[in-house]
Amino acid sequence: MRTSRPLAIAALLSAGLVLAGCSGSGSDDSPEGAETTATGGAESEPTTEEPTQEAPAYDVEAIDFGEPGETAPGSTVAIGEPAWVVTHMTPADADAAVEVRVGLSLIDITEGSADIWAGWENEDEFAGFTPYLMVLQYVYPDGLPEGFDEPKAPAIFPLLEDGSGASFIEAQNFGMGTGASDVCGYTLQGWDPETNTLVVCAVGLSDAGPVTGGLFNGDSWSGFVQGLDPVYGEANILWQ
Secondary structure (H helix, E strand, O other): OOOOOOOEEEEEOOOOOOOOOOOOOOOOEEOOOOEOOEEOOEEOOOEOOOOEEOOOOOOOOOOOOOOOOOOOOOOEEOOOOOEEEEEEEOOOOOOOOEEEEEEEEEEEEEEOOHHHHOOOOOHHHHOOOEEEEEEEEEEOOOOOOOOOOOOOOOOOEEEEOOOOEOEEEEEEEOOEEEEEOOOOOOOOOEEEOOOOEEEEEEEEEEOOOOEEEEEEOOOOOOOOOOOOOOOOOOOOEEEO
């Protein structure tokens, strides 16, 4: 299935606003100090307990993708279900891209508030649009290629109920496109190098009904031409 590429609307950032590729949250340590206890009237030696590590509270948790598989190009999968694809990443100073296996999914869609763009220089461009907060998850089961500390995640573009492409926010800073905007206001795990899992939020836009799905065609968020991918460009994978 070939679907027209969604329209990117650039959000011009003020110097004080930074849109990150992923949003992470640290956890608070709750150490208990050394305690002195009395037994039979005599003080025992002080004991130091290990700090208690509290689990971070994420607005949307990563899900278990299970064992890596192979999703046929042109497949339709459910929201929250992974597709397993082969994409490409080009290490710095490399002459060619390398193939990378990745599981990816649209795991959550929620209607957001127009407060997202309040105060932006081009706020008027968003009049009549409703933002939809799309939480995306990526799993790199074989790890990242040498030279990468964090992944460059391929796009999952927003789709409307009729299957047509919706608009989305593409972050711009100093005129340079930097990809999907993580301006949802969510606390997400971001990139976890221990599990090779990335959870990030993108913002779909619609003035014609809700965003209800997503599309993978092998393209990047800041790409200008659809269909360059020899496999998925003509056989998109859909989440509905």
